[in-house]
Amino acid sequence: MKGLVIAGPTAVGKTSLSIKLAKAMDAEIISADSAQIYIDLDIGTAKVTEGEMAGVEHHMLDVTEPVKKYSVGEYQRAVDTILAGMEAEKKAVILTGGTGLYIGSVTEGLANLPESDSELRSKLMKRSNESLYDELKVLDPEGAEMIHPNNKRRVERALEVCLLTGRKFSEVSRENIKGNNYDFLKIALERDRDVLYERINLRVELMMKAGLLEEVERTYKKYGEGLKKVNIIGYAEIIRYLEGETELSQAVEDIKQNSRRYAKRQFTWFKNKHDYIWYNLDEMSEDEIVKDIIKRLKSS
Numbered sequence: 246m247k248g249l250v251i252a253g254p255t256a257v258g259k260t261s262l263s264i265k266l267a268k269a270m271d272a273e274i275i276s277a278d279s280a281q282i283y284i285d286l287d288i289g290t291a292k293v294t295e296g297e298m299a300g301v302e303h304h305m306l307d308v309t310e311p312v313k314k315y316s317v318g319e320y321q322r323a324v325d326t327i328l329a330g331m332e333a334e335k336k337a338v339i340l341t342g343g344t345g346l347y348i349g350s351v352t353e354g355l356a357n358l359p360e361s362d363s364e365l366r367s368k369l370m371k372r373s374n375e376s377l378y379d380e381l382k383v384l385d386p387e388g389a390e391m392i393h394p395n396n397k398r399r400v401e402r403a404l405e406v407c408l409l410t411g412r413k414f415s416e417v418s419r420e421n422i423k424g425n426n427y428d429f430l431k432i433a434l435e436r437d438r439d440v441l442y443e444r445i446n447l448r449v450e451l452m453m454k455a456g457l458l459e460e461v462e463r464t465y466k467k468y469g470e471g472l473k474k475v476n477i478i479g480y481a482e483i484i485r486y487l488e489g490e491t492e493l494s495q496a497v498e499d500i501k502q503n504s505r506r507y508a509k510r511q512f513t514w515f516k517n518k519h520d521y522i523w524y525n526l527d528e529m530s531e532d533e534i535v536k537d538i539i540k541r542l543k544s545s
């Protein structure tokens with residue numbers, strides 16, 4: 246089955262283009278956004294509204310509460326289940342969002358790493374970085390070279406995998422297992438940087454007018470300190486204002502700056518993936534891009 250990925254940095258225009266493509270392809274959309282899975286976080290995550298959906302079925306929105314942990318593995322399994330149902334109906338699918346790890350888990354799969362063992366992990370946590378790293382170097386020299394000695398959490402996990410599987414972490418982590426039968430054409434969107442940053446700044450202003458402050462107040466009252474741990478842009482900055490750590494105007498400027506930085510990291514992530522076809526929305530119209538993508542899908 247053929248599938249389509251629409252990726253790119255925040256505020257570039259993924260939502261609008263994906264809906265136009267979905268209508269042209271008679272496809273359903275699966276969100277690949279690690280913030281939009283959370284219930285109650287709507288304005289600050291730029292979650293697509295029912296009106297914007299224009300009748301197109303969307304999946305993987307409002308999956309869990311923001312105070313609950315949600316792993317890439319859980320996302321992969323949920324999406325693969327959705328894809329199995331869509332494949333049975335011969336349904337086209339568009340996977341769209343800016344979370345590269347989510348997209349990769351579906352299009353390339355994830356390493357079949359064992360679940361964490363609480364008893365073993367407890368023992369490892371009591372040991373020093375040096376002790377853990379020395380043992381990892383013995384069991385998996387290549388794996389040790391991949392991890393900084395001071396990154397205790399990653400060293401613990403790598404050593405845990407070695408001890409649980411009896412194999413090298415560096416080998417196991419490369420054995421990705423893909424859980425669906427879709428072959429994805431990968432598209433990424435970009436704009437000139439100044440234009441993108443202007444769009445980000447405007448989006449933040451529109452979020453504030455749409456009630457972002459009130460949304461954060463409401464969700465912070467509901468979830469408390471747990472919401473701070475999620476550390477999602479737009480919410481973390483407003484929480485600091487609510488706690489009296491900064492002025493509201495500064496919180497808004499911080500959201501803009503952090504969003505621009507995030508967009509830059511997203512851009513770098515996807516540019517480093519060499520299997521994406523890039524379209525610049527400042528150089529081509531949405532209709533031109535839709536037409537070209539449809540042509541590529543038919544010829545692939």
